[in-house]
Amino acid sequence: MPYSIVLVDDHRIMRDGIKAILQHGGEFVILGEADNGVEAVRICKELKPDIALMDIALPGLTGIEATTELLRHAPGVKVVILSMYDDERSVVTAIRSGARAFVLKKASDSDLLDALRAVAKGGSYLSPQVSDRLLKRIQRGDLESGAIPSALESLSPRELQVMRLVAEGQTSKEIAALLDLGLQTVRSYRKTLMRKLGVNNVAGLTQFALAAGLTRVSQPGKDGV
Protein backbone atom coordinates (compact mmCIF):
# COMPACT_ATOMS: atom_id res chain seq x y z
CA MET A 1 0.00 0.00 0.00
CA PRO A 2 1.50 3.38 -1.00
CA TYR A 3 2.43 5.91 1.67
CA SER A 4 0.20 8.98 1.72
CA ILE A 5 1.67 12.46 1.37
CA VAL A 6 0.49 16.03 1.81
CA LEU A 7 2.60 18.32 -0.37
CA VAL A 8 3.24 21.88 0.85
CA ASP A 9 5.02 24.46 -1.31
CA ASP A 10 4.03 27.97 -2.33
CA HIS A 11 5.53 27.44 -5.80
CA ARG A 12 3.09 25.57 -7.98
CA ILE A 13 5.85 24.71 -10.43
CA MET A 14 7.61 22.78 -7.65
CA ARG A 15 4.44 21.05 -6.46
CA ASP A 16 3.68 19.90 -10.00
CA GLY A 17 7.22 18.63 -10.53
CA ILE A 18 7.31 16.72 -7.24
CA LYS A 19 3.82 15.36 -7.78
CA ALA A 20 4.75 14.01 -11.21
CA ILE A 21 7.84 12.29 -9.80
CA LEU A 22 5.95 10.73 -6.89
CA GLN A 23 3.04 9.57 -9.01
CA HIS A 24 5.43 7.96 -11.48
CA GLY A 25 6.80 5.42 -9.02
CA GLY A 26 3.63 4.24 -7.27
CA GLU A 27 5.30 4.09 -3.84
CA PHE A 28 3.58 7.28 -2.72
CA VAL A 29 0.15 8.81 -3.20
CA ILE A 30 -0.61 12.54 -2.90
CA LEU A 31 -3.54 13.03 -0.50
CA GLY A 32 -3.60 16.82 -0.64
CA GLU A 33 -1.69 20.01 -1.40
CA ALA A 34 -1.25 23.37 0.28
CA ASP A 35 0.52 26.58 -0.67
CA ASN A 36 0.85 28.06 2.84
CA GLY A 37 1.55 26.99 6.40
CA VAL A 38 -1.91 27.54 7.83
CA GLU A 39 -3.54 25.48 5.10
CA ALA A 40 -0.89 22.79 5.56
CA VAL A 41 -1.79 22.44 9.24
CA ARG A 42 -5.50 22.33 8.46
CA ILE A 43 -5.14 19.69 5.74
CA CYS A 44 -2.79 17.51 7.80
CA LYS A 45 -5.14 17.64 10.80
CA GLU A 46 -7.98 16.56 8.57
CA LEU A 47 -6.31 13.99 6.31
CA LYS A 48 -3.62 12.64 8.66
CA PRO A 49 -1.17 11.63 5.93
CA ASP A 50 1.82 9.37 6.58
CA ILE A 51 4.15 12.18 5.51
CA ALA A 52 3.98 15.97 5.11
CA LEU A 53 6.50 17.18 2.54
CA MET A 54 6.96 20.79 3.60
CA ASP A 55 8.80 23.68 1.97
CA ILE A 56 10.67 25.65 4.63
CA ALA A 57 9.88 29.13 3.25
CA LEU A 58 6.13 29.63 3.24
CA PRO A 59 3.95 32.72 3.55
CA GLY A 60 2.17 33.21 6.91
CA LEU A 61 3.44 30.39 9.10
CA THR A 62 6.90 29.23 7.98
CA GLY A 63 7.43 25.56 7.19
CA ILE A 64 9.10 25.15 10.56
CA GLU A 65 6.26 26.82 12.48
CA ALA A 66 3.72 24.81 10.52
CA THR A 67 5.63 21.65 11.47
CA THR A 68 5.48 22.51 15.19
CA GLU A 69 1.80 23.31 14.85
CA LEU A 70 0.73 20.26 12.89
CA LEU A 71 2.69 17.88 15.14
CA ARG A 72 0.78 19.32 18.08
CA HIS A 73 -2.49 18.28 16.43
CA ALA A 74 -1.35 15.24 14.44
CA PRO A 75 1.78 13.79 16.08
CA GLY A 76 1.71 10.70 13.87
CA VAL A 77 2.51 12.70 10.73
CA LYS A 78 6.17 12.53 9.70
CA VAL A 79 7.49 15.81 8.34
CA VAL A 80 10.11 16.11 5.62
CA ILE A 81 11.43 19.66 5.20
CA LEU A 82 12.40 20.84 1.72
CA SER A 83 14.77 23.79 1.43
CA MET A 84 16.74 25.72 -1.16
CA TYR A 85 19.45 26.29 1.44
CA ASP A 86 21.57 24.20 3.75
CA ASP A 87 22.51 26.82 6.34
CA GLU A 88 22.87 25.51 9.85
CA ARG A 89 20.15 27.60 11.45
CA SER A 90 17.54 26.29 9.04
CA VAL A 91 18.63 22.70 9.55
CA VAL A 92 18.81 22.88 13.34
CA THR A 93 15.48 24.68 13.78
CA ALA A 94 13.80 22.26 11.39
CA ILE A 95 14.99 19.25 13.35
CA ARG A 96 14.09 20.92 16.66
CA SER A 97 10.58 21.53 15.37
CA GLY A 98 10.13 17.78 15.00
CA ALA A 99 10.92 17.26 11.32
CA ARG A 100 12.30 13.80 10.51
CA ALA A 101 14.23 14.83 7.41
CA PHE A 102 15.84 17.86 5.81
CA VAL A 103 16.17 17.71 2.03
CA LEU A 104 17.77 20.22 -0.29
CA LYS A 105 15.80 21.13 -3.41
CA LYS A 106 17.82 19.74 -6.28
CA ALA A 107 17.68 19.10 -10.02
CA SER A 108 17.01 15.38 -9.54
CA ASP A 109 14.83 13.21 -7.36
CA SER A 110 17.56 11.16 -5.70
CA ASP A 111 17.62 12.85 -2.27
CA LEU A 112 13.90 13.35 -2.15
CA LEU A 113 12.94 9.73 -2.74
CA ASP A 114 15.64 8.47 -0.37
CA ALA A 115 14.32 10.81 2.33
CA LEU A 116 10.68 9.81 1.82
CA ARG A 117 11.54 6.10 1.88
CA ALA A 118 13.62 6.48 5.03
CA VAL A 119 11.00 8.50 6.86
CA ALA A 120 8.12 6.28 5.72
CA LYS A 121 9.89 3.34 7.38
CA GLY A 122 10.31 5.25 10.63
CA GLY A 123 13.82 6.56 10.01
CA SER A 124 15.27 9.99 9.44
CA TYR A 125 17.31 11.62 6.68
CA LEU A 126 19.57 14.57 5.93
CA SER A 127 20.74 15.46 2.42
CA PRO A 128 24.40 14.45 2.09
CA GLN A 129 25.49 18.10 1.69
CA VAL A 130 23.74 18.94 4.95
CA SER A 131 25.10 15.99 6.93
CA ASP A 132 28.64 16.61 5.58
CA ARG A 133 28.55 20.20 6.75
CA LEU A 134 27.20 19.23 10.20
CA LEU A 135 29.81 16.50 10.57
CA LYS A 136 32.59 18.97 9.83
CA ARG A 137 31.17 21.37 12.41
CA ILE A 138 30.93 18.61 15.01
CA GLN A 139 34.50 17.54 14.24
CA ARG A 140 35.66 21.12 14.74
CA GLY A 141 33.69 21.24 17.99
CA ASP A 142 31.82 24.43 17.15
CA LEU A 143 28.30 23.30 16.47
CA GLU A 144 25.79 26.07 16.97
CA SER A 145 25.45 26.03 20.77
CA GLY A 146 25.81 29.80 21.00
CA ALA A 147 23.66 30.64 18.01
CA ILE A 148 20.52 31.44 19.99
CA PRO A 149 20.84 34.39 22.35
CA SER A 150 20.46 33.20 25.94
CA ALA A 151 17.42 35.36 26.73
CA LEU A 152 15.51 33.59 23.99
CA GLU A 153 16.24 30.17 25.42
CA SER A 154 13.64 30.83 28.11
CA LEU A 155 10.90 31.23 25.50
CA SER A 156 8.66 28.37 24.46
CA PRO A 157 8.24 27.55 20.74
CA ARG A 158 4.81 29.19 20.87
CA GLU A 159 6.20 32.37 22.43
CA LEU A 160 8.91 32.51 19.76
CA GLN A 161 6.22 32.12 17.13
CA VAL A 162 4.12 34.95 18.61
CA MET A 163 7.22 37.14 18.87
CA ARG A 164 8.04 36.68 15.20
CA LEU A 165 4.51 37.52 14.14
CA VAL A 166 4.36 40.60 16.39
CA ALA A 167 7.70 41.77 14.97
CA GLU A 168 6.31 41.34 11.46
CA GLY A 169 3.46 43.72 12.25
CA GLN A 170 0.62 41.28 12.96
CA THR A 171 -1.95 42.39 15.52
CA SER A 172 -3.00 40.07 18.35
CA LYS A 173 -6.28 39.49 16.55
CA GLU A 174 -4.49 38.48 13.37
CA ILE A 175 -2.11 36.23 15.29
CA ALA A 176 -5.05 34.58 17.07
CA ALA A 177 -6.66 33.80 13.72
CA LEU A 178 -3.40 32.58 12.19
CA LEU A 179 -2.54 30.26 15.07
CA ASP A 180 -6.10 29.25 15.88
CA LEU A 181 -5.86 30.63 19.43
CA GLY A 182 -8.09 32.86 21.54
CA LEU A 183 -7.38 36.60 21.57
CA GLN A 184 -6.77 36.59 25.32
CA THR A 185 -4.33 33.70 24.94
CA VAL A 186 -2.29 35.65 22.39
CA ARG A 187 -2.31 38.73 24.62
CA SER A 188 -1.13 36.56 27.47
CA TYR A 189 1.72 35.18 25.32
CA ARG A 190 2.75 38.73 24.43
CA LYS A 191 2.81 39.81 28.06
CA THR A 192 4.76 36.74 29.14
CA LEU A 193 7.41 37.01 26.46
CA MET A 194 7.84 40.76 27.05
CA ARG A 195 8.33 40.07 30.74
CA LYS A 196 10.81 37.27 30.02
CA LEU A 197 12.81 39.49 27.66
CA GLY A 198 12.53 42.59 29.81
CA VAL A 199 11.03 44.80 27.10
CA ASN A 200 8.04 47.12 27.34
CA ASN A 201 6.89 47.61 23.79
CA VAL A 202 6.66 46.18 20.29
CA ALA A 203 9.78 48.03 19.15
CA GLY A 204 11.85 46.23 21.79
CA LEU A 205 10.33 42.91 20.87
CA THR A 206 11.04 43.54 17.20
CA GLN A 207 14.68 44.31 17.96
CA PHE A 208 15.00 40.98 19.76
CA ALA A 209 13.33 39.13 16.89
CA LEU A 210 15.60 40.74 14.29
CA ALA A 211 18.74 40.17 16.31
CA ALA A 212 17.83 36.52 16.79
CA GLY A 213 17.12 36.09 13.08
CA LEU A 214 13.54 35.03 13.80
CA THR A 215 12.17 37.39 11.21
CA ARG A 216 13.20 38.89 7.93
CA VAL A 217 11.49 42.25 8.17
CA SER A 218 9.86 44.43 10.79
CA GLN A 219 6.64 46.27 9.94
CA PRO A 220 6.23 48.82 12.70
CA GLY A 221 3.12 50.32 11.12
CA LYS A 222 0.73 48.01 12.97
CA ASP A 223 1.10 48.12 16.69
CA GLY A 224 -2.28 46.85 17.82
CA VAL A 225 -2.71 44.49 20.71
Add this chain to the structure above:
Amino acid sequence: MEGQRIARVLHDDVGQVISAVGLRLELLRMDLESQAPEVAQRITGIQQLLETAMATLRQLVAEAADLQAGAAGQSPEEAAH
Protein backbone atom coordinates in the same frame (compact mmCIF):
# COMPACT_ATOMS: atom_id res chain seq x y z
CA MET B 1 17.33 46.69 -0.24
CA GLU B 2 18.33 46.09 -3.85
CA GLY B 3 20.55 43.20 -2.79
CA GLN B 4 17.68 41.71 -0.80
CA ARG B 5 15.31 42.05 -3.76
CA ILE B 6 17.77 40.34 -6.10
CA ALA B 7 18.33 37.54 -3.58
CA ARG B 8 14.57 37.08 -3.25
CA VAL B 9 14.08 36.88 -7.02
CA LEU B 10 16.95 34.40 -7.30
CA HIS B 11 15.46 32.29 -4.53
CA ASP B 12 11.78 32.57 -5.38
CA ASP B 13 11.95 32.35 -9.13
CA VAL B 14 15.19 31.19 -10.63
CA GLY B 15 16.07 28.52 -8.07
CA GLN B 16 12.61 26.99 -8.04
CA VAL B 17 12.44 26.94 -11.84
CA ILE B 18 15.84 25.25 -12.14
CA SER B 19 14.80 22.65 -9.59
CA ALA B 20 11.44 22.09 -11.31
CA VAL B 21 13.12 21.73 -14.73
CA GLY B 22 15.45 19.17 -13.18
CA LEU B 23 12.49 17.17 -11.83
CA ARG B 24 10.84 17.18 -15.25
CA LEU B 25 14.07 15.96 -16.82
CA GLU B 26 14.07 13.21 -14.20
CA LEU B 27 10.68 12.03 -15.46
CA LEU B 28 11.98 12.00 -19.04
CA ARG B 29 15.03 10.07 -17.93
CA MET B 30 12.87 7.45 -16.21
CA ASP B 31 10.72 7.06 -19.32
CA LEU B 32 13.72 6.65 -21.62
CA GLU B 33 15.95 4.58 -19.39
CA SER B 34 15.04 1.21 -20.85
CA GLN B 35 14.32 2.23 -24.46
CA ALA B 36 17.16 4.69 -25.02
CA PRO B 37 19.79 4.41 -22.29
CA GLU B 38 22.23 6.74 -24.11
CA VAL B 39 19.65 9.50 -24.18
CA ALA B 40 18.87 8.88 -20.50
CA GLN B 41 22.59 9.22 -19.80
CA ARG B 42 22.70 12.57 -21.61
CA ILE B 43 19.74 13.76 -19.57
CA THR B 44 21.65 12.90 -16.40
CA GLY B 45 24.47 15.11 -17.75
CA ILE B 46 22.06 18.01 -18.19
CA GLN B 47 20.76 17.49 -14.64
CA GLN B 48 24.31 17.66 -13.35
CA LEU B 49 24.76 20.98 -15.15
CA LEU B 50 21.59 22.27 -13.53
CA GLU B 51 22.88 21.06 -10.17
CA THR B 52 26.06 23.08 -10.70
CA ALA B 53 23.93 26.13 -11.54
CA MET B 54 21.90 25.58 -8.35
CA ALA B 55 25.02 25.29 -6.21
CA THR B 56 26.31 28.58 -7.66
CA LEU B 57 22.94 30.20 -7.08
CA ARG B 58 22.80 28.89 -3.50
CA GLN B 59 26.21 30.36 -2.81
CA LEU B 60 25.33 33.69 -4.44
CA VAL B 61 22.08 34.03 -2.52
CA ALA B 62 23.80 33.11 0.75
CA GLU B 63 26.40 35.83 0.15
CA ALA B 64 23.75 38.44 -0.73
CA ALA B 65 21.71 37.45 2.32
CA ASP B 66 24.78 37.63 4.57
CA LEU B 67 25.45 41.16 3.37
CA GLN B 68 21.83 42.13 3.96
CA ALA B 69 21.27 40.36 7.25
CA GLY B 70 24.52 41.74 8.63
CA ALA B 71 24.47 42.08 12.37
CA ALA B 72 20.88 40.85 12.63
CA GLY B 73 22.15 37.29 12.13
CA GLN B 74 19.31 36.08 9.92
CA SER B 75 19.71 32.80 8.03
CA PRO B 76 20.05 33.02 4.22
CA GLU B 77 16.63 31.40 3.96
CA GLU B 78 15.06 34.06 6.13
CA ALA B 79 16.86 36.96 4.55
CA ALA B 80 16.26 35.82 0.99
CA HIS B 81 12.59 35.01 1.22
